[in-house]
Amino acid sequence: MSTVSIDYTEKIPNNVDLAGDRKLQRALESWQPNFINWWKTMGPAVPTQDVYLRTAVDVGKESWAQFGHVAMEEYRWGVFLAERGDDRRIAFGENRGEPVWQQVPGEYRADLQRLIVIQGDTEPASVEQQRRLGETAPSLYDLRNLFQVNVEEGRHLWAMVYLLHAYFGRNGREEAEALLHRNSGDLDSPRILGAFNEETPDWLSFYMFTYFTDRDGKYQLGTLKESAFDPLSRTCEFMLKEEAHHMFVGTTGIDRIIQRTCELMRSHDTADIAPHGGVPLNVLQKYINFHYSVSLDLFGSEQSTNAANYFTAGLKGRWQEERRRDDHLLTDDGYGMEQVRDGAIITDDVPALLALNLDLRNEYVKDCQSGIKRWNKILERNGFDDRVHLPHVGFNREVGLFSGHHVTPKGDLVGTDVWEARRDDWLPSDGDRAHVQNLMRPVYEPGKIAGWIAPPSNGINGKPFEYEYVHFA
């Protein structure tokens, strides 16, 4: 399959030669108004005139994006697939070494469609979760970043809808419709995965979400990027490029809160900075505990025959499959798995093929550690001995081997009585949430910032922090 450069003269910008397939083009053009309608009703609630946004203009390594003030409703959402060599081969599973698929093999149709629907469902869900945040942004810079994340999650929905329309016939088109009908937190038709039905009620939650939950997205996309179904692989590769900024927003957002927390602790000579308009470190830790644990649930059960089947068939690989030094079949390998047995947490060896969700989760955990290290350096630089940390993987889990058990952040098994008594020490309490909510006041004067967070060290695309990133309607 040869790629063409992005065509912006089309109603739907794309680099998949949509104009060459009238039927598909018409189908997507009839989905487009429904998407715009969804954006208007479920997207950002604050009315804006225009926002300084990046738009993808190329899929190559250099200068792939263009920046400028655009009205969000007129954002050029489109279909962009990464370019790939013509002789890509399947890297794992029983079809290893064979050419990748440009069409969906009949026997994998249902599984591939399911994988695409689950991924696709998360993209608009996060936009819905973040809908009201624009009312309380700590600065115009942050408001702009929120909207950038939102429009790109919208584009990721487009990416998955393109695949459904182009490769899955009528069923696929129906699923594409359903992606706009399910809504985050809706009682009758909620989003598919738990974490995407949680609210994102404040900016601390937003940064935690973009750090921990968008990072889950990175790992899921990483496994789909390995897929033998080449259009899916190329789609995910380009999505990963956009995803990097979402995690940057989370990482640096938490950096800046910790920096400000340090300043407040120093100037008031107390860790209890809540009365001084800051986010106390212990509250921040509870938010880490919450968002990390609900994000771990997104990896599914530690042992999964579905994941094994997807792998063997070549539908979904491991994180950085091609860099792994093994047979890429895993039929004879073992894998260490923590679980609860006889009132203790023990590690058991299980067949590696069954432990692929766990393997992916472990990669994710390693990556999450990098943020913790970085945030602790900020504390250290500021002369504080306090440290933040990731809780034990069994803490606060609703999915997998630890669900139904109470595990403390340190990794001790406890009974329901202890859990109930200590819960508010480990997870955000109503009081913590109310305090954070109370800090949320919009600061929309260019160059100004809310008192609970430090300004960023750089603006966007070389612009200063004081730049007018957003014009309100």
Ligand SMILES: [Fe+2]
């Ligand atoms: Fe996304």
Ligand SMILES: [Fe+2]
């Ligand atoms: Fe994202």
